[in-house]
Amino acid sequence: MKAALNKTAQSIVPDRNLPVSLVAKPGHVLHMQNGQYVTLGTILGQGGEGSVFKTNTPYVAKIYRPEKTTSHKMAKIQALLDKRIDCPGVCFPKAILYNSRNEFVGYLMGMVEGEKVRSLYMKPLFLKKFPSWKKRDLVELCITILKKIGYLHKNGIILGDINPDNILVKSPKDVYFVDCDSYQVDGYPCPVGTIPFTPPELQKKVHYGSYLRTVGNENFAVAVLLFSLMVTGQMPYNQKDGEGAQANIINMDFSYPLGDVSNKKTPAGPWRFLWSHLPRFMKEAFYNTFSKGGCYSTESTRLNSYDWLKKFNEYLRLLDSGKYGAQDKMSEEVYPTRFKKQKGVVYVKCPQCNEDTDEKYIKERGICMECQRKMRSRRHQKSFEPRKSSGYQGTFGRTTRTVSRATPQLGLLDILNWIF
Amino acid sequence: MKNDNLLNLEDLENNPSSRVPVCLVLDTSGSMEGDSINELNEGVRLFYDAVRSDETALYAAEISVVTFGGHASCQAGFSTLEHQSEAPQFYAGGGTPMGEAMNMALDMLEKRKGEYKASGVDYYQPWIVLMTDGMPNGSPAELSRSIQRTCDMINDRKLTIFPIGIGEDADMDVLARFSPKRSPLKLQGLNFKEFFAWLSKSVSKVSQSTPGDKVQLDVDGIKGWAEL
Ligand SMILES: Nc1ncnc2c1ncn2[C@@H]1O[C@H](COP(=O)(O)OP(=O)(O)OP(=O)(O)O)[C@@H](O)[C@H]1O
Ligand SMILES: [Zn+2]
Numbered sequence: 188m189k190a191a192l193n194k195t196a197q198s199i200v201p202d203r204n205l206p207v208s209l210v211a212k213p214g215h216v217l218h219m220q221n222g223q224y225v226t227l228g229t230i231l232g233q234g235g236e237g238s239v240f241k242t243n244t245p246y247v248a249k250i251y252r253p254e255k256t257t258s259h260k261m262a263k264i265q266a267l268l269d270k271r272i273d274c275p276g277v278c279f280p281k282a283i284l285y286n287s288r289n290e291f292v293g294y295l296m297g298m299v300e301g302e303k304v305r306s307l308y309m310k311p312l313f314l315k316k317f318p319s320w321k322k323r324d325l326v327e328l329c330i331t332i333l334k335k336i337g338y339l340h341k342n343g344i345i346l347g348d349i350n351p352d353n354i355l356v357k358s359p360k361d362v363y364f365v366d367c368d369s370y371q372v373d374g375y376p377c378p379v380g381t382i383p384f385t386p387p388e389l390q391k392k393v394h395y396g397s398y399l400r401t402v403g404n405e406n407f408a409v410a411v412l413l414f415s416l417m418v419t420g421q422m423p424y425n426q427k428d429g430e431g432a433q434a435n436i437i438n439m440d441f442s443y444p445l446g447d448v449s450n451k452k453t454p455a456g457p458w459r460f461l462w463s464h465l466p467r468f469m470k471e472a473f474y475n476t477f478s479k480g481g482c483y484s485t486e487s488t489r490l491n492s493y494d495w496l497k498k499f500n501e502y503l504r505l506l507d508s509g510k511y512g513a514q515d516k517m518s519e520e521v522y523p524t525r526f527k528k529q530k531g532v533v534y535v536k537c538p539q540c541n542e543d544t545d546e547k548y549i550k551e552r553g554i555c556m557e558c559q560r561k562m563r564s565r566r567h568q569k570s571f572e573p574r575k576s577s578g579y580q581g582t583f584g585r586t587t588r589t590v591s592r593a594t595p596q597l598g599l600l601d602i603l604n605w606i607f
Numbered sequence: 608m609k610n611d612n613l614l615n616l617e618d619l620e621n622n623p624s625s626r627v628p629v630c631l632v633l634d635t636s637g638s639m640e641g642d643s644i645n646e647l648n649e650g651v652r653l654f655y656d657a658v659r660s661d662e663t664a665l666y667a668a669e670i671s672v673v674t675f676g677g678h679a680s681c682q683a684g685f686s687t688l689e690h691q692s693e694a695p696q697f698y699a700g701g702g703t704p705m706g707e708a709m710n711m712a713l714d715m716l717e718k719r720k721g722e723y724k725a726s727g728v729d730y731y732q733p734w735i736v737l738m739t740d741g742m743p744n745g746s747p748a749e750l751s752r753s754i755q756r757t758c759d760m761i762n763d764r765k766l767t768i769f770p771i772g773i774g775e776d777a778d779m780d781v782l783a784r785f786s787p788k789r790s791p792l793k794l795q796g797l798n799f800k801e802f803f804a805w806l807s808k809s810v811s812k813v814s815q816s817t818p819g820d821k822v823q824l825d826v827d828g829i830k831g832w833a834e835l
Contacts, residue, residue, distance in 0.1 A: 235823060305663060305815070306662065306663070308623070308624060309622060309624050309662075309663075309666045310621065310622060311622075311666065312662055312666065352815060381816075381817035381819070381820060382817060382819040382820075383817060420622075420623050420624065421623050422623075422729070425623060425727045425728065425729055426727045427724075427725060427726060427727040428724060428725055428727075429724075429727065431729075432729055432818070432819075433819065442727065452727070453727075454620075454623060454726060454727030454728070455619075455620045455726050455727065456619075456620030456621055456623070457620070457621065458623065564616070
């Protein structure tokens with residue numbers, strides 16, 4: 188029995204389609220192995236693999252499209268059932284469902300509520316859905332997510348396809364994981380994945396379903412998810428004037444600075460501020476995970492969910508005790524509008540935007556760095572105004588908005604602001 | 608226009624969502640007069656409404672519109688519908704400078720892609736929808752240049768094109784020359800609304816995926832608007 192739980196991908200027979208001769212519709216009666224019946228209700232949603240129906244029970248039914256019912260799907264659902272584990276919010280299968288002709292059609296699972304993590308990635312949506320959230324809520328959300336992932340890992344389950352559409356958020360403590368039928372369990376690989384969440388060592392593999400992932404592989408995806416929640420909506424390898432995400436992951440060209448090391452490619456916009464307001468130990472953790480040569484940057488050295496959990500618990504403690512806000516109140520906000528204040532610097536209001544800014548900078552320039560930057564890019568943009576209509580020749584230069592480039596007029600203070 | 612441009616750059620800074628660039632390149636020449644232009648207007652309005660009503664697409668899809676009726680003209684530059692007011696309104700008139708319009712669309716696309724890269728915003732493979740009810744009669748050199756550019760991009764997997772003919776007189780051969788990978792389709796009657804409903808669903812689907820993913824488009828849905 189023990190051996191059967193540790194099958195390798197090689198020893199598993201190839202996947203094959205299990206034919207279904209009846210298209211499931213609302214009103215159809217399905218049954219489970221134990222003989223109990225469920226009746227399908229209205230369709231809640233449709234995805235690439237099938238539809239999710241309400242039922243006459245408190246549970247919902249995921250019914251695959253006929254071409255998606257395969258032997259691996261069924262074996263995997265059975266394996267998850269056999270594990271007899273329960274984790275609040277993780278929509279594990281509750282039972283395999285068969286139609287009146289005894290064909291495997293899908294499974295029963297708990298109903299989920301909440302917003303996809305993807306909607307947290309978009310500032311206007313975030314503000315609409317979670318208007319009262321502070322940074323602490325995001326940190327607590329990470330803690331909730333990490334506990335669930337840690338629990339799954341402990342039970343030998345790899346999520347495989349961690350992404351912003353598979354996690355739903357109702358509140359910082361109330362989080363749901365869906366699409367559990369794609370999890371890697373019992374030697375059955377997870378057939379899906381996305382580039383931003385795939386670690387460098389797996390980027391070159393052709394087919395997500397052709398190999399088994401390790402916890403070390405998955406710890407990369409976990410770190411990407413945490414980063415995207417803390418630098419809310421950004422991916423660690425999106426960069427200004429750089430290569431595409433995949434090349435950056437392979438090169439481990441991380442776009443955010445630590446101390447005075449930076450690739451100078453941090454995306455323009457407020458993301459630098461979100462990064463700046465993270466505590467130093469969080470920045471170190473992300474930096475060392477995502478940068479080439481970092482001490483947590485390889486499959487075997489990456490931080491696992493429990494390592495991250497300790498760090499996030501510490502961060503939450505700092506925020507909730509008021510200690511972190513004492514240095515700079517803005518660190519408690521989700522979207523800070525300037526860099527984090529530093530000890531020993533005198534702050535005055537920028538006459539243009541009214542933000543607190545380093546007194547020395549105002550003395551030197553009259554306005555804050557951000558206002559200065561905006562003016563620079565505005566000037567730059569002016570010289571690239573497109574000509575209109577039929578005379579259009581289309582030879583526009585690429586507009587580049589340089590902030591981090593060490594241009595000659597960049598003073599010491601710019602650099603100082605950048606690195607912290 | 609000037610402020611729009613600035614706004615579109617600032618939007619890239621403030622909204623890091625991966626973008627789905629879509630350019631509608633639409634024939635508004637004299638022959639579109641009457642029901643065709645009315646249905647086209649209605650279809651595009653519906654498209655704007657549908658994209659706007661999808662929370663994800665609203666912040667991810669960047670729609671631009673180029674028309675060719677007399678001359679090539681940019682009716683809307685690439686931006687999310689958060690930053691566009693109403694759908695543009697078209698009037699039929701003039702010749703059919705299709706090559707000029709396609710070149711304009713491709714230029715706009717290149718410029719916007721440069722802006723994505725410069726700001727660090729990821730994007731999906733761009734889409735161009737090319738609709739005509741006739742035959743191009745602009746500069747032949749511009750036409751062949753635009754065909755070459757389009758095919759190069761499609762073969763490099765940097766562009767997806769949906770070429771669609773309207774009515775009996777649509778030059779399906781020229782549409783086919785823009786589309787090395789799939790045959791152009793002919794619109795069923797004046798089913799613009801059905802087409803744009805399908806397009807908005809496809810855009811929503813893509814904006815719910817991750818750049819680089821293969822997205823399965825709703826093939827069955829095509830039956831609702833194309834002569835197959
Ligand atoms: N447990 C659930 N409770 C309620 N609704 C659900 C549940 N699971 C899924 N849904 C709804 O059904 C839709 C499709 O489900 P799901 O995403 O699991 O299908 P899929 O075929 O795996 O989709 P995808 O192609 O996105 O992987 C979802 O968008 C959601 O609206
Ligand atoms: Zn200012």
